[in-house]
Amino acid sequence: MPAVTKRLFDKEQNFAMLLVAPAVVILLATTTLPLAFLIWNSFHSINLAMPFMNGFIGFENYRTMLHDGEFWHSLGLTAIYTASTVIMQLVIGLGLALLVMQIPAGQWLFRIVAILPIVLAPVVVGLFWRTLMLAPNFGIVDFMTRALGFDAVNWLGSTTPALVSVILIHTWQWTPFAFLVLLASLASLPPDVYEAARIDRASAWRRFIHITLPLLRPAIVIVVIMRSMIALSAFAAIFAATGGGPGTATEILNLYAYRTSFVKLDFGYGSALAVALLLITLVVSSVLFVIRTARTR
């Protein structure tokens, strides 16, 4: 290497810039540029079904959104879907992690089985549940509800059961994530704290509230942040299980933005809906991050 270039690279700042630059350029080109295009499009009418109307329309798409019942409906579903799946994943995952910590042998089996749902493609999970598990007159869940003497439920074909189903499918697939993360954090807690508490004859519940929970707080907050982001942009499992239906019963904002663009071919309004989802994601994540830094301090 020529001496000049060598000296140039050996300066820490320059070398660091050189290493970071390619990744940053790619991220600018592949994420920020399309994002800018999305926002630009959200101020336009871009309807492939009615191309003669295309053009700049300012805030018209956003004004439409305020009076769009389907938008508010999908927003409500997004809130229900995100809150319920995250809370269930956390409660079940934490409960199970505490339980498994008590088990003297066989923890490895839990780790292996818990990996299964995580590594499956969400679209395949949606298809499995739609066919093998929940299909009327075929699915095993349908069979079990009837065997137990309940009326047959058309799980994915009627409004409330469909919403419950997609929430349970998501919870089924991702609770193992919360479980594994919390199990690992539990295992890494210092055992001497527990010993001290046990000598003090603190009850199991008090030990949990006053020792375990505060120590787990960073892990819990991380789980909530990561799972909320994923739930807000959940797509494939719902798309495969119900397609957002019946009607729009399971059409969270993400799927509504998708259908508006790719089925109704209204790319301008679809872009505006996607921008709304982006803003919601940013607000939720900022709130969660603020909670996190406030608590760790």
Place this chain on the structure above:
Amino acid sequence: MAINPHITARRRRNVILYLISIAVLSVWAFPVIWAIVVSLKSETEVLAYPPNLFFRPTLDNYSDALFGSFSIVQSFITSFVISALTTVLTIIFAVPAAYAFARLKLRGKKVIGFYTLVTQMIPPVGLVIPYFLILNRIGWLDTYQGMVTVFLTFSLPFAIWLLVSYMEDIPQEMEEAAYLDKASRFQTLWHIILPQVRGGIAVTVIFVFLNAWNEFLFAVQLGGNTVRPVTVAMYNFVSVEQTLWAKLSAAALIAMLPMIIIGIVAQKQIVKGLTVGAVKGGGRR
């Protein structure tokens, strides 16, 4: 000798613990196990209601899914090519960037780091809409280069941050010793740092490959007849062949087999990758 009441109480408690655990385990394992059972049935046996557990297993569905009219072999290869290309490119760009973020002085590091983090939060639907219009215009819909470019949007930020947490663990003395030996910065990165983070790179490779293999939204909208990964092939299969569920199960299991194997073999690495941020409290992120 009298039975110690403490021991019986503990034993009863253990039995209850195990029972609850087994119940939860079966809920997680069941859909996959049931898919295996169904995939071994003939199409007529599949439709028997109530489902019967005693049947003569057949491998017909598997041979159909591999060599029949709905062969998923082509999709399988497509998925592999896309995932492998995405993984290689991601590692090439993420490793140097992660090293700089974790260990070098860099003005504006906080801003650039925050930027990388935020790019990870863009909902995929917010990217698939503009990408559809862009790729349509430049003729990159249904091409490998288009698909891999789009896949970088989620793999690169994720890989950078995962690798940063591994790079931060390397003791500072190793680099200092290398500089004393008059090694250049590049040599230090190549010969000292890289061997130290081999494990972290392996975890990153696993995650990026897995996420690329399982991706659906981009694949279904930006792919087509040429580039059709297994996830899209599965979805299309159900839309076209509403009730051939034994074949669907066989095809889906073949499509997911690499992931299931990775999951079981690399179980420790995956758990480590999932927890690395959470357990450490996420470092300075």
